[in-house]
Amino acid sequence: MNDKFTVTQLCREFGVTPRALRFYEAKGLLHPAREGTRRRFGQRDKARLSLILRGKRFGFSLAEIGELLDLYHTDNTQVSQLTRTLEVAGRRLDDMRRQRDELAIAIEELQEQMDVVADLLTKKKTD
């Protein structure tokens, strides 16, 4: 079985705690199957989990991430729902582009400021 994973396997692979996985499931972001009482995660859940974690790194809330995730399992989704999701995704995409541009500026500025301070430091040392 290459595509069935247990809780601890996912935890190791993604560096999260079981509690977090349960939390994501409770929020409807993951839908692991059940073997008896235990969770079995499939490839879909793995893909979703990495999207979740990536979204978090960008500062998105789990609620926002949840809206986006629907974009990736459009199987039996209604047209109306898809349209709505596309709108949300479009806005999120704009956010990300703005964030990217702003980030580029901030990186440059921080680099410059670091240079200034580094200079100041060498001078202070030669006192």
Added chain:
Amino acid sequence: MNDKFTVTQLCREFGVTPRALRFYEAKGLLHPAREGTRRRFGQRDKARLSLILRGKRFGFSLAEIGELLDLYHTDNTQVSQLTRTLEVAGRRLDDMRRQRDELAIAIEELQEQMDVVADLLTKKKTD
């Protein structure tokens, strides 16, 4: 007086609440002067505030932002403190660069996935 601002002026200009400003001050991120009992914010505080808000948009915590802010008022700072701050800033800069790269990838992926879904939508509509 061109460089003295009241609470509400800053709030309007930056779109934050008075509570937030007080919170930042309590955390040591802002150091407004006092006229009697009231706060007077100067240019330095404005600069700091925009750095704070920018940091927040990148997902940094106020604690992390606080460490970085020292880089911008290095006036009477000790050499040891400056060195330490430079280290912190260096790490943060690496974080930002990683985030920038990852963000670029995520933007592309999201764009592609949106195209896929948009296609799927037009086909669904012609059913």
Added chain:
DNA sequence: GGTTACGTTGACGTTAACGTCAACATAAAT
């Protein structure tokens, strides 16, 4: 058949970043 190993569900605790509300101070305007 006992003990690990791994899993489960509550239930409550925690931290960050404020929001909200009460009670009071002060300064300007009427």
Added chain:
DNA sequence: ATTTATGTTGACGTTAACGTCAACGTAACC
């Protein structure tokens, strides 16, 4: 002198995203 606007300090409430037990189930191994 009293509204009105603007400010202040506590103190407590709130939300998101988990952490941390406790108590229990079950499957496998010795």
